[in-house]
Amino acid sequence: MLTIENLEVVYEDVILVLKGVSLTVPTGSIVALLGANGAGKTTVLRAITGLLDIHRGEIRKGTITLNGDPIHHLDAPKTVAAGVGQVMEGRRILTEFTVDENLRIGAHTADRGTIEANLDRVYTTFPVLADRRKGVAGYLSGGEQQMLAIGRALMAEPTFLLLDEPSLGLAPLIVQQIRDLIVEINEQGTSVLLVEQNANMALSISSHGYIMETGKIVMDKPAEVLRDDDDVREFYLGLREEGATSFRDVKHYKRRKRWLS
Ligand SMILES: Nc1ncnc2c1ncn2[C@@H]1O[C@H](COP(=O)(O)OP(=O)(O)O)[C@@H](O)[C@H]1O
Ligand SMILES: [Mg+2]
Known part of the structure; x- marks a missing residue:
């Protein structure tokens, strides 16, 4: 189980962007972390993976534990060793290297036999990568x-995989493929924290959803409740065109609505 409690994060010593975030990813589950641009989703992932310092960020308060062990003081290589894998925003693959080389880099600390076994496993999950x-x-x-970026993270055999907007910029059909792959990876035993702006996609495969707004969790419910609640869909997820007049604050509504546009 991955647990974040009361997390506060500042950038550059002064910019408070996480204002007491708490969330839990039970072992074996897929949990969605949703929210508009700038809400702080990527910052949550950076805090988990020990990547805050390279962005001049710092944890001010709170704890992050993995199966009971604190990990918020670990640097990035140590969080990987502890079993946390991450696919960063924007994929960040090495474009001048081959598919094979990109994957091997994902497991560079492992021994040769492990690397070959994991390569086989990733190529089985992603036949399109094997072909190329x-x-x-x-x-x-x-x-x-995007598949390569996910495959690279899997090379280190994470028990918890953090995905930062894997559907961003992809055509609907490809989003479906990525969605199916996330389900498959989860079924193979990896727990997933899925950050998405595509709320429909994320909630369709998650057991639980958290909605963030300006550094706080404002909604925390089973995914099916978030999926089916009309007010949540309109107010927090911007998933309905009509209905703005039923809210006193139309501007507020429109701001939320920008999410998926
Ligand atoms: N390195 C940084 N220095 C200062 N502010 C940052 C930095 N990175 C992100 N921020 C700010 O922190 C807030 C949350 O950003 P982020 O975690 O990227 O949100 P999200 O992933 O939800 O879009 C935003 O206001 C963003 O401008
Ligand atoms: Mg982000």
Whole structure:
């Protein structure tokens, strides 16, 4: 179980962007972390993976534990060693290296036998990558690059996988493929914290959803409740066009509505 309690994060010593965030990813589950641009979702992931310092960020308060062990003081390599994998925003693959090289980099600390076994496993999950293993990653399509980024994270055999907007910029059909892959990876035993602006996609495969707004969790419910509640869909997820007049604050509504546009 991955547990975040009362997390406060500042950038540059003064900019408070997480104002007491608490969330839990039970072992074996997929949990969605939703919210508009700038809400603080990526910052939550950076805090978990020990990547805050390279962005001049710092945890001010709170704890992050993995199966009971505190991990908020660990640097990035140590969080990977502890079993946390991350696919960063924007994929960040090495475009001039081959697919194979990108994947091997994901497990660079493992021994040779482990690397080969994990490569086989990733290529089985992503046949499209196997077909192009000697190809330069920069020539892959957006969806294939996203698969490569996920595959690279899997090379380190994470027990918890953090995904930062994997559907961003992808065509609906490709989003479906990525969605199915996340389900498959989860079924193979990896717990997932899924950050998304595509609330429909994320809630369709999650057991629980958290909605963030300006550094706080404002809604925390089973995914099916968030999916089916009309007010939540309109107010927090911007998933309905009509209905603005039923709210006193139309501007507020429109701001939330911008999410999916
Ligand atoms: N390195 C940084 N320095 C200062 N402010 C930052 C930095 N990174 C992010 N922020 C600010 O923190 C807030 C949350 O950002 P982020 O976690 O990226 O949100 P999200 O992923 O939900 O879009 C935003 O207001 C953003 O401008
Ligand atoms: Mg982000």
